[in-house]
Amino acid sequence: MNEALLKEYQDWILKLSAYQMALTVIGIDKQTVAPSGGAAYRDERSSILAGELFSIETDPHQVEVRKQLLREADLDGDTRKAVELYDREISHICSVPKDRFIAWTKLRNESYEAWHRAKTEDNYSIFEPYLKQIIETSREMYGYRSSTAPLYDQMLDDYEPGMDQKQYDAFFDRLKERLVPLIQKVVKAQPIEDSFLFREYPVEGQKQFTEHLLSYLHFDSSWGYENETEHPFTDFICENDCRTTTKYRLNDVSSAILSTVHEVGHAYYEHDCDPAYDGMILSLGISSGMHESQSRLCENYLGRTLPFWKANYPALQQIFPTQLNGVSAESFTNAVNASKPTLIRTEADELTYPMHILIRYELEKGLFNGTISTVGLDRTWNQMYEKYLGISSSTARDGILQDVHWADGSFGYFPTYALGSAFAAQFMNTMRSSIDVDGLLENGHYDELMGWLKEHIHTYGCRYDASEVMMKATGEAFNPDYYLDYLETKYRNLYHLEY
């Protein structure tokens, strides 16, 4: 082994991670507390630092160092994998001419502004020309790569390596087949009483409960911190520095709670990665779908269960005795699982949620395969909602303009949300057969549940592909039936449907 070469590579990673850390901290600061008036000043300087990072990332000398490293016969497997991942990432960055990359960044910023304006004014026509250009320009961006795969397949692969339209089509077909009739039955069933969730819950009290909850989740100040933002997110600096955010809603007591459980699920994925990977590309999660599987497993498969609420509901009821007067832990749990077709994806329940994703997947596919146009896309959107959920929006704000993803040029991302839920069901099935999930939840041993995920998933970072991790953790290839069986059993029981 050429140790000098290895050292050069490691120093490069250290430097890279210093700039990444700076930009991450600046980003978190910006989104949580930074005064608005300083935005222009900070953004100008952030882009200088981003430029420095770009130069370090794409340093031709380092490309050469990595090439030589791969030729070393005794290079360890971890480093080999990491080098391959860096090369993949950097080849994508480098394939685009610099002036076109800058133009693309500029367009995305303008497009974001236009989307925001359009949403505020509830007017899709403001956003439409930008969306059209975003689609055209991302087509151009992918054109610089050497891949011959269909464009949308490349996009899907960026967020979920190994997945393409063929596989997603099969996945979503299976979902449609089983979930559409189930949703229709639930719609006709006796609704679940959940009005108490939407009483007035002063934010101070909700924050007090969050303290209890974070302690229950073992998300403590030695490795994590939760802040508040308009849109909750998770970001991380290293295994022992993971940040989450939540949003409190005065008239919705479960929103901040479940979003906290969700985001802390993401945080655990980063926290529990092999410490040897800290600061390296291997410490990242495998894919968007795999990341989402961990957050959704925590939110839905743990956070919406009766044992979870048996442990946590008394504290909540003590803070809000009036609002939750006469409501049992069982009724509360049923309420947070109630299902009803609604317009907004981020507020959708567990059962109807995948339909929101299916709709976006079909639209993206059509947009890139040329069968759907941006003109009239607001109407196409509503037709899809009518078809799959039996509802449609009278406003663009609650329809096509609800999500920011397309304004940012993120196509191919949405499908991973549904895939993550399905991954989670399969993991959960194995986990339940290995450890006493309900007992651990009810008796405050959330850390042991996370321990199982750490051992079977988190520790690997992105050392292995999603399919390999699925095989390692569950002993089987990915099978969406675990997800569909879970939803069917859960909602048949909850709504007393006939089998």
Next chain:
Amino acid sequence: MNEALLKEYQDWILKLSAYQMALTVIGIDKQTVAPSGGAAYRDERSSILAGELFSIETDPHQVEVRKQLLREADLDGDTRKAVELYDREISHICSVPKDRFIAWTKLRNESYEAWHRAKTEDNYSIFEPYLKQIIETSREMYGYRSSTAPLYDQMLDDYEPGMDQKQYDAFFDRLKERLVPLIQKVVKAQPIEDSFLFREYPVEGQKQFTEHLLSYLHFDSSWGYENETEHPFTDFICENDCRTTTKYRLNDVSSAILSTVHEVGHAYYEHDCDPAYDGMILSLGISSGMHESQSRLCENYLGRTLPFWKANYPALQQIFPTQLNGVSAESFTNAVNASKPTLIRTEADELTYPMHILIRYELEKGLFNGTISTVGLDRTWNQMYEKYLGISSSTARDGILQDVHWADGSFGYFPTYALGSAFAAQFMNTMRSSIDVDGLLENGHYDELMGWLKEHIHTYGCRYDASEVMMKATGEAFNPDYYLDYLETKYRNLYHLEY
């Protein structure tokens, strides 16, 4: 004018300011919310970024660029001044051999740890050897500079350009002469009732009042943000991004309030600098003393007055009706001005505070002029307290170990605290003759008071020396009698002393 040269210089500043911003944001984050477990990871990467900043700062090519710039006959005055300030700063950095600079940084870190341990264990002998070495090594560090001035004069000049021992001696002699007898009279007078300040004030209520207070101070989210830390501080990124912190004490209602007014005073100095200086060295305050003059002006000369409390006390009393039952705004104001010799500098009242500084000044002088030894310094400390304040500490923790400054190698800093109070008195005297300070305070026009400071002090950044700004703002050279007259009048009235 060689425009290309000027552009090169400006690009260098922009790059410099990007790294400074990154390190500032990372520093604020670390001190306020960052999870403790990530400290080692973050610190390692911060030092990489600090190293990059160092390389940019000391870039020999840029030294050349600045030299050439100074030769340009039509270089504007602002740029000329800025170049001189950069050169001064960088020549100090560059004078030290790199390995010695690293050793110095390491020693300061170790010394900080030793100080912390010594304070925790209340044992000065743990810290003494480090203090000795810190003094020896800072002697070495200054030795690399080309100055022939006495060592302690150089240190004083670093924090307050233009000040030396001769001038400080004259200043402190004048203080001793008039304040020592005044303090003795106050000690013998009828004490002011202030026990209600130290009842139990739940932090949630204090935070609620802070929201009211920040709004009164016009410190809003467009340009500022306040957080919580163990030791309050102010830092800033640009004119429209100024951060302060405060600390809430359960049994001291005025502590967080007055520390907020103090820190926001620092923030205004940065906020109200000429926007053309943003991101440049000219945007910094002139000196520690001048900065302290602005925070103390706000805290003491505004925040401890009756008109200030007439405006703010009702809101406080409404939040704490039980604790402040029967306490009038007048009694409350008197209480926050009560004076009594105490051991801890940071908790000292306005009258005894300068004695704490005088003691430290005399000790520092002796340590560097060889008349005082680190061995037995804890006893020397107590003798000084006995001499000037008539009290002494039975613990090292509340005696010599109370401040962090010496552990960090910051000698010559303390005297600026007293100087700042004296500067403030002179500014205040002119301000009161120009605008209706009491009326503006009482009627919620704090922004107009800040407007006066902006026009006469803040806007200049460090474009002019302290003496020039004093002359511009007050029409006179600095005269400590304004300060002593103010204290004498105030405390004679407060304690009903005979003239």
